[in-house]
Amino acid sequence: MALIIPDLPDEWDITSSSSGVLAGVVFIGMGCGAAFWGVLSDRIGRLPVIVFDIAIALFFGMLSAASQSWVTLAVLRFGFGFAVGGLLPAGSTLVVECSPTTAVGLSVGLAMNLFSVGAILETLFAEAILPQLGWAVLLVVSAAPLALPLIVILFVVRIVESPIWLASQGRISEANAALSHIARTNGVPFSAPGDKGEGTDASASRGPFWHQMWTSISGGGSGRGALSKEAAGGASADGGTNTTTSSSGGSEEVDGARVARDRAWALLCSLFGKREGLVLVLALLVLWLSGPFAYYGIVFILPTWFDSNVPSDWRHWCDVLTAVAELPGNLLAGYLGDLIGRKPTMIILYMAAAVCIFISGVLADAVSYGGSNWQVVLTMACFAKVFTTGLFTMLFLYTPEAFPTPVRNLSLGFLSIAARVASAVAPTIGSLAYDASTMSSFAVFGTSCAVGMLAGFALPFETKNRDADAVHEEQDDSMTRIASTERTPLVKGLVKKP
Known part of the structure; x- marks a missing residue:
């Protein structure tokens, strides 16, 4: 101007x-x-x-x-x-x-x-x-x-969504698919050790961009963005019971997007506390x-x-x-x-x-x-x-x-x-x-x-090689855990060739 x-x-x-x-x-x-x-x-x-x-x-x-x-x-x-x-x-x-x-x-x-x-x-x-x-x-x-x-x-x-954000929403298979695409683009071998089929089929995130974007905006759609109760920690961020839905495999699941919102609020309270x-x-x-x-x-x-x-x-x-x-x-x-x-x-x-x-x-x-x-x-x-x-x-x-x-x-x-x-x-x-x-x-x-x-x-800490999600989960056990065991190997899988 x-x-x-x-x-x-x-x-x-x-x-x-x-x-x-x-x-x-x-x-x-x-x-x-x-x-x-x-x-x-x-x-x-x-x-x-x-x-x-x-x-x-x-x-x-x-x-x-x-x-x-x-x-x-x-x-x-x-x-x-x-x-x-x-x-x-x-x-x-x-x-x-x-x-x-x-x-x-x-x-x-x-x-x-x-x-x-x-x-x-x-x-x-x-x-x-x-x-x-x-x-x-x-x-x-x-x-x-x-x-x-x-x-x-x-x-x-094809530009993929952040696999870390996808994992934080409980969309583990989509995160695996995004990482797989990044790996193929860079010529790096990749396998998804934590992908056991939770939430959604990995092929879903390989669709057209408009489909991927609608999936994100709509919160994942039917059957998407879901976490098993075990992965989510079995409780919402405020300590209440999570709303459950029925998965295709018959196991109880919680809405990953809702868990993520509850967890975000808990994280803010934790930060300022x-x-x-x-x-x-x-x-x-x-x-x-x-x-x-x-x-x-x-x-x-x-x-x-x-x-x-x-x-x-x-x-x-x-x-x-x-x-x-x-x-x-x-x-x-x-x-x-x-x-x-x-x-x-x-x-x-x-x-x-x-x-x-x-x-x-x-x-x-x-x-x-x-x-x-x-x-x-x-x-x-x-x-x-x-x-x-x-x-x-x-x-x-x-x-x-x-x-x-x-x-x-x-x-x-x-x-x-x-x-x-x-x-x-x-x-x-x-x-x-x-x-x-x-x-x-x-x-x-x-x-x-x-x-x-x-x-x-x-500044209280160095952020190089620091996993902020893991740190906050360790500091507050009451905080909702979202696929923490799967995320770490997924993200680190692209750091160097095996």
């Missing part, structure tokens, strides 16, 4: 306040969407939410080009942000749950790089399209690529506020500084170079996360970001007095972008791994609201600080990263 606001029609009477609304409404939509889609993703699955989000974002993105007033544009961009807000949590969670444990970090880093590539392309498109064709064409060109993944998922390539859970949530809340606040603050401050201190023929390339710097940041975070662990990497990235931002501020301030040159500031700013971008990768890696499956996306969605709040207030605070002095603005965002570093030390 920041790219097109200067090119909106004069008759719309764009004021500074309406510009602020247009600039922030997408982030507000993303915050609302993160919470809504996070809850829904834990209820109906990761893949249906991703498909819905892409379709809704495509609809509102294309319709935005037909806006006849800034109010209409703001409403439509809110809808666009609402869809995109759920896409990041659901997509990153699906990557985490479908990746081998030895390469989860790198997988998330590669996935996050796609967003960075999109941001770079958007900058280049704006440079080429806005002067000649206008803002409406740019919105169409920006939204149109969303049709490609929608077509691919629906009609071309333990000191470790409270520390985890509070530390992550600070991390989700401080990191994105610094990232979006730097994104806002750097172009402003470049406009005042860099030759006009280099300003655009400074924006491009700082955007390209995000690519190694995502990969570095993912690689280090797999190598030394998520928590140490989080601390290192926040510390490095704080140092680079402070140094950038000192150098930028010195340019005004002839004590430095803009090329040095650009170099240090690129390093700052590397580390602040890596923070996002680590947040989207650590957070899903820290919470058990039934509340994973709910937790990620609500915590990512903090990032949207930070992104909304960062430009305003940065602008006020920049008016005081250049160093003040950089100091605000550097301090934010320093606070995030301290919050990283407060």
Whole structure:
């Protein structure tokens, strides 16, 4: 939105306040969407939410080009942000749950790089399209690529639902089938040691995508999503008796989807009832506020500084170079996360970001007095972008791994609201600080990263190779158990070849 606001029609009477609304409404939509889609993703699955989000974002993105007033544009961009807000949590969670444990970090880093590539392309498109064709064409060109993944998922390539989520719903045979498909795709031998025919036939999840999605949304249909009483632990999360249905084999079964909902509630109560859970949530809340606040603050401050201190023929390339710097940041975070662990990497990235931002501020301030040159500031700013971008990768890696499956996306969605709040207030605070002095603005965002570093030390545990579901089941015996004996060998079966 920041790219097109200067090119909106004069008759719309764009004021500074309406510009602020247009600039922030997408982030507000993303915050609302993160919470809504996070809850829904834990209820109906990761893949249906991703498909819905892409379709809704495509609809509102294309319709935005037909806006006849800034109010209409703001409403439509809110809808666009609402869809995109759920896409990041659901997509990153699906990557985490479908990746081998030895390469989860790198997988998330590669996935996050796609967003960075999109941001770079958007900058280049704006440079080429806005002067000649206008803002409406740019919105169409920006939204149109969303049709490609929608077509691919629906009609071309079979994308499977998260096997971990399927298992948490009691759909063990479907989880086996999903893992088998992943194994075949990667050329890895696979057998399902825990598949004894519970719930549903494995072939059911090999059907068309629409059938798979309907199965998830409808809660599994007749005979689906069912667990034996023994697998479910024989009791609901609140200690009551589970509703039973008759299976084809004549044994009593419980509704796996209902058990999963009861278990999710029990898990939330358990998390907030333990000191470790409270520390985890509070530390992550600070991390989700401080990191994105610094990232979006730097994104806002750097172009402003470049406009005042860099030759006009280099300003655009400074924006491009700082955007390209995000690519190694995502990969570095993912690689280090797999190598030394998520928590140490989080601390290192926040510390490095704080140092680079402070140094950038000192150098930028010195340019005004002839004590430095803009090329040095650009170099240090690129390093700052590397580390602040890596923070996002680590947040989207650590957070899903820290919470058990039934509340994973709910937790990620609500915590990512903090990032949207930070992104909304960062430009305003940065602008006020920049008016005081250049160093003040950089100091605000550097301090934010320093606070995030301290919050990283407060994280109660490392999530690398940690099974959050198993940990919570061991900590609370009253919690409903959903196929815990089958899930562990299923997920670990893809880590390495036998």
